[in-house]
């Protein structure tokens with residue numbers, strides 16, 4: 001198979017997975033797209049996390065506040081700036097962004113989620129990312145100061161296209177916030193079989209902090225920050241032992257070695 005970013009042949013890695021020798025990203029041959037209508041946010045989400053997306057609001061918003069806090073550490077003068085969230089779901093992140101003084105807009109493919117977010121007063125457009133991005137660019141509308149994509153990128157078959165369009169939506173000097181699974185984490189490293197078995201069928205690409213740096217550079221971004229999102233010491237060898245558990249947790253807070261990562265990229269000023 002060919003790399004979904006650069007198009008070069010990939011090297012077989014294991015089972016259905018292959019790795020690009022240039023970008024180091026891992027792609028899954030058997031991945032297939034799914035629809036993200038309400039059953040995704042209710043049944044599918046519940047299967048994975050034990051509660052529905054809407055029930056998870058408090059937990060999710062705590063995480064969103066932390067992500068914006070990390071962004072503001074990069075640049076303290078972002079209040080009042082425009083922020084676009086791609087895949088805005090129920091609008092929980094947009095709500096926090098508005099609270100913090102951003103001009104927040106969401107794009108969301110699920111009609112149900114868009115209607116819900118609108119009923120809560122959020123500014124959301126419904127449609128596929130590619131359609132909305134192409135129309136934004138064709139109309140010559142302004143790029144955004146900040147674009148956010150949380151657990152969206154890995155769901156896209158054509159990585160090159162998503163990166164290319166996203167890069168056009170961020171103004172030079174602006175930021176791209178990404179949260180995504182990471183193959184540089186305890187699950188991939190210590191429990192490879194489990195990683196393969198539990199790999200979601202609709203994930204086309206897996207990045208590590210290093211592959212993210214390489215791909216980002218191709219599209220004019222510099223990686224300014226990467227950190228662990230999920231702190232799960234129990235996934236390390238002996239990680240259930242009290243002393244080791246604390247050590248692993250500390251290690252994950254210091255180093256982006258986690259099954260999910262958060263990253264802040266900055267678009268280069270030409």
Ligand SMILES: [Zn+2]
Nearest residue numbers: 003006020023
């Ligand atoms: Zn490649």
